[in-house]
Amino acid sequence: MASEQNQIYHERQRLQYCLLHSLNNLFQQKDAFTRASLNSVAEKLVLDDPNKEIWTPFSLVFKPHHNSITGNYDINVLIAALEGKGKTVSWHDRRNGASAIDLNDEILMGIVINVPVRRYAGLWKSRHWIALRNIDGVWYNLDSDLDAPQCLKDSGEVKDFLDYIITHDGQLLLVKNDREKMSTKGSNKVSRKKGNNKANASVMQKSDNKAARNRGVTRSCGFMLCKRSKFSPVRFLKHIGGKVAKGLHVVSMRIRPSPKVSSSSGRSKPFVTPVDSHRSAAIEDCIEFINSSASLPRSNSVSANSH
Numbered sequence: 001m002a003s004e005q006n007q008i009y010h011e012r013q014r015l016q017y018c019l020l021h022s023l024n025n026l027f028q029q030k031d032a033f034t035r036a037s038l039n040s041v042a043e044k045l046v047l048d049d050p051n052k053e054i055w056t057p058f059s060l061v062f063k064p065h066h067n068s069i070t071g072n073y074d075i076n077v078l079i080a081a082l083e084g085k086g087k088t089v090s091w092h093d094r095r096n097g098a099s100a101i102d103l104n105d106e107i108l109m110g111i112v113i114n115v116p117v118r119r120y121a122g123l124w125k126s127r128h129w130i131a132l133r134n135i136d137g138v139w140y141n142l143d144s145d146l147d148a149p150q151c152l153k154d155s156g157e158v159k160d161f162l163d164y165i166i167t168h169d170g171q172l173l174l175v176k177n178d179r180e181k182m183s184t185k186g187s188n189k190v191s192r193k194k195g196n197n198k199a200n201a202s203v204m205q206k207s208d209n210k211a212a213r214n215r216g217v218t219r220s221c222g223f224m225l226c227k228r229s230k231f232s233p234v235r236f237l238k239h240i241g242g243k244v245a246k247g248l249h250v251v252s253m254r255i256r257p258s259p260k261v262s263s264s265s266g267r268s269k270p271f272v273t274p275v276d277s278h279r280s281a282a283i284e285d286c287i288e289f290i291n292s293s294a295s296l297p298r299s300n301s302v303s304a305n306s307h
Contacts, residue, residue, distance in 0.1 A: 008135060013144040017071035019078055022131040025142035026110045026175065033081060038073055041080045042066045075173075078112065078129070082175060092172035098162035103134070103155045107177045110134070111162070115170040132158070 011021040042065040110133035141150035
């Protein structure tokens with residue numbers, strides 16, 4: 001827990017700049033606001049005020065919305081500064097108690113508290129600004145008067161702390177992000193995701209088409225059809241003729257004249273083999289028939305297939 005608190009930004013109190021510290025602690029950023037920026041906000045409020053106060057020598061230090069030396073900015077500076085950052089500020093009705101606050105609201109950035117304090121042995125009475133924020137699912141009290149951020153273990157402890165503040169004359173201000181910007185940011189994420197899916201689908205489709213072209217096929221309703229699949233009777237007959245001729249030639253080569261076989265009487269008689277001339281003539285007749293069949297007019301085969 002100590003290492004986590006070291007990573008949390010926490011400004012300590014100086015003079016009466018507690019509002020400046022609470023804003024930087026709320027935004028978790030050094031110089032999210034500066035003395036110069038808050039002074040500028042305060043001066044603008046004076047210029048925009050139709051009921052301007054009468055100037056006196058004390059106005060050099062004690063200005064309508066802040067003290068030019070010690071700070072001590074008022075609620076008007078707080079609201080104007082937060083609205084300048086695109087935030088909205090709503091005053092919580094203390095009559096409803098802390099139970100009416102939705103700590104899980106996604107647009108709730110944090111809570112700014114204003115409490116009465118006594119300093120210098122009670123001789124000095126003033127009010128003090130404190131920031132509470134949920135960081136990584138844990139609520140922290142980022143009071144600039146504390147030595148380090150105070151962890152609040154759960155939402156129950158947060159609401160007990162807020163109820164204590166309310167009962168001791170404290171005021172609660174709910175700081176929220178712009179709901180429209182949050183919804184726009186979410187919709188942009190969804191649209192980017194859809195766009196990526198469409199792009200991936202387009203790339204996959206192009207790769208499928210390219211692969212299909214490389215394989216020499218076309219895709220139609222899920223079937224793979226060869227581009228060159230026409231049947232040719234002439235080519236088929238030539239193919240069969242070549243196979244038959246090759247087979248007969250192999251058979252003729254295997255039959256050889258046998259050597260002389262001696263008879264029981266001791267005489268050798270020649271072995272009579274079939275006449276090779278008849279076999280060769282039969283082979284030639286078969287080949288001639290196949291070639292003549294293959295050379296028939298193409299129109300006859302086409303017309304026969306069309307009936």
